[in-house]
Amino acid sequence: MIDVKRLREEPEYRRGIERKRVRPGLIDELLAAEEIRRSLLSEVEELRAEQNAASKEIGRAAADERAERIAAAAVLKERLTTREPHLAEAEASVRALALQIPNPASPEVPDGGEDDGVVLRTVGETPGPPPLDHAALGESLGFVDSDRGAEASGSRFAYLMGEAVLLELALVQWVMSQLAADGFTPVIPPVLVREQTMEEAGFFPTDRSQVYALPEDELFLVGTSEVPLSALHRGDLFDADALPLRYGGYSTCFRREAGTYGKDTRGIFRVHQFDKVEMFVWAHPDRSNEEHERILAIEEKIVGGLGLPYRVVDIAAGDLGAPAARKFDIEVWLPSEGRYRELTSCSNYLDYSARRLGARVKDDSGNRLVHTLNGTACAVGRTLLFLFEHFQESDGGLAIPDVLVPYTGFSKVGPRS
RNA sequence: GGAGGGAUGACAGAGUGGCCGAAUGUGCUCGCCUGCUAAGCGAGUAGGGGGUUUAUACCUCCUCGAGGGUUCAAAUCCCUCUCCCUCCGCCA
Numbered sequence: 001m002i003d004v005k006r007l008r009e010e011p012e013y014r015r016g017i018e019r020k021r022v023r024p025g026l027i028d029e030l031l032a033a034e035e036i037r038r039s040l041l042s043e044v045e046e047l048r049a050e051q052n053a054a055s056k057e058i059g060r061a062a063a064d065e066r067a068e069r070i071a072a073a074a075v076l077k078e079r080l081t082t083r084e085p086h087l088a089e090a091e092a093s094v095r096a097l098a099l100q101i102p103n104p105a106s107p108e109v110p111d112g113g114e115d116d117g118v119v120l121r122t123v124g125e126t127p128g129p130p131p132l133d134h135a136a137l138g139e140s141l142g143f144v145d146s147d148r149g150a151e152a153s154g155s156r157f158a159y160l161m162g163e164a165v166l167l168e169l170a171l172v173q174w175v176m177s178q179l180a181a182d183g184f185t186p187v188i189p190p191v192l193v194r195e196q197t198m199e200e201a202g203f204f205p206t207d208r209s210q211v212y213a214l215p216e217d218e219l220f221l222v223g224t225s226e227v228p229l230s231a232l233h234r235g236d237l238f239d240a241d242a243l244p245l246r247y248g249g250y251s252t253c254f255r256r257e258a259g260t261y262g263k264d265t266r267g268i269f270r271v272h273q274f275d276k277v278e279m280f281v282w283a284h285p286d287r288s289n290e291e292h293e294r295i296l297a298i299e300e301k302i303v304g305g306l307g308l309p310y311r312v313v314d315i316a317a318g319d320l321g322a323p324a325a326r327k328f329d330i331e332v333w334l335p336s337e338g339r340y341r342e343l344t345s346c347s348n349y350l351d352y353s354a355r356r357l358g359a360r361v362k363d364d365s366g367n368r369l370v371h372t373l374n375g376t377a378c379a380v381g382r383t384l385l386f387l388f389e390h391f392q393e394s395d396g397g398l399a400i401p402d403v404l405v406p407y408t409g410f411s412k413v414g415p416r417s
Numbered sequence: 418g419g420a421g422g423g424a425u426g427a428c429a430g431a432g433u434g435g436c437c438g439a440a441u442g443u444g445c446u447c448g449c450c451u452g453c454u455a456a457g458c459g460a461g462u463a464g465g466g467g468g469u470u471u472a473u474a475c476c477u478c479c480u481c482g483a484g485g486g487u488u489c490a491a492a493u494c495c496c497u498c499u500c501c502c503u504c505c506g507c508c509a
Contacts, residue, residue: 038467038468041466041467041468041478042467042468042477042478044478045466045467045468045477045478045479046477046478048477048478048479049476049477049478051489051490052477052478052490054489054490055435055489055490056435056436056490057489058435058489058490059435059436059490060435060436066489069489070489070490071489072489073489073490074488074489075489076489077488077489077490194499196499237427237464239427360464362427367464367465
């Protein structure tokens with residue numbers, strides 16, 4: 001949630017919101033509602049102060065004066081009761097409007113939308129298309145069975161099988177051990193969460209349609225371990241020297257992918273269920289930019305360490321999504337399509353998410369909200385698919401990246417005879 | 418799933434309708450004292466919103482797990498929910 005006070009006072013803050021292409025007028029509606037709220041607030045507070053004072057008198061009054069004083073206080077109470085609902089209504093409308101407003105884009109973020117991201121750097125050679133695309137290779141080596149997946153569960157579900165499973169586990173282990181070495185605490189979080197957790201993580205109400213629900217138990221399947229990781233410190237007040245706190249969450253992720261019919265239907269590029277290692281950092285508000293750079297560097301180290309050619313994109317304001325103030329994507333070259341496709345991304349949410357979570361840090365000049373950041377360490381299924389194309393051999397087999405061999409125990413999967 | 422007990426400030430822990438935003442202890446901050454340290458002595462120390470103010474500061478409201486209710490007045494009484502503990506049942 002945004003900071004309504006800063007919106008009122010800082011033109012720069014407002015400009016950051018406008019750059020995200022919010023409906024014109026929405027900001028003014030919020031500001032108008034906030035004015036109403038504040039005037040009702042001071043009115044109600046004045047009435048309450050009078051009534052509180054009258055009440056306190058009763059406690060001190062002599063027995064024979066009480067009846068009279070109670071009657072007088074009751075009149076004040078009555079007056080207060082008629083005004084309070086108006087305030088409650090005003091507060092609800094401020095909140096409803098505020099929830100629709102995205103986190104302002106940071107000043108450094110490029111203007112524009114989906115196609116206006118700025119490529120910061122490009123690393124590695126981009127090969128031409130391989131004999132088999134990722135889906136065909138996955139099928140030929142017996143790694144992926146989408147047909148049976150569809151029978152069991154519907155479209156966009158697949159069985160991952162054979163050495164691909166060992167490769168997945170190797171990837172997870174390699175990535176996790178790197179994160180642990182970089183000061184991240186490994187976590188396997190719950191993947192079913194309550195509605196409140198979804199709200200506080202910022203996914204409800206905006207992304208509700210993307211989330212699987214279990215109405216019987218009032219639980220929801222997470223689309224990323226970011227959700228349960230954010231709940232790990234809800235309401236906490238940190239000592240300044242306790243930060244940053246870094247977590248590496250490994251979990252299965254579930255996404256309905258509503259509105260993507262016909263998009264990326266080959267193989268396991270876009271599926272309803274996949275595993276992911278996610279970084280989540282609670283940072284001191286003065287040092288979140290450093291953490292963001294650090295997370296990006298780790299992502300590059302992982303993608304680069306696997307030997308995949310990639311580029312880093314500084315995402316434009318209109319394409320940031322509601323909670324991010326700044327976001328970098330790492331896009332990896334997909335040879336069969338002859339273009340870069342998103343593999344990982346990392347965002348700085350600043351205090352946007354922390355405000356709803358109530359996560360703060362002690363500070364001499366009043367406690368401040370912490371900053372939260374997150375980034376993909378490894379989207380496992382999608383990473384496999386890039387490996388299927390880049391490490392495909394001329395005989396139809398698959399080589400294993402050197403860094404993973406210690407974990408798989410084999411360096412190549414031969415073609416099926 | 419059934420029965421009972423509990424949730425209070427950074428932490429521990431008192432508090433069963435009014436002078437309680439809350440005793441006391443620990444911790445922390447400042448000062449005194451003391452070769453240093455420790456101990457001792459004194460003072461201070463919850464969070465959030467709104468307002469006045471250049472600022473220091475002041476005024477006010479809300480918050481004792483969460484949300485509702487009773488009352489002139491609620492940490493305290495009532496209802497719902499969440500979590501924790503004990504016992505019983507069931508179970509990988």
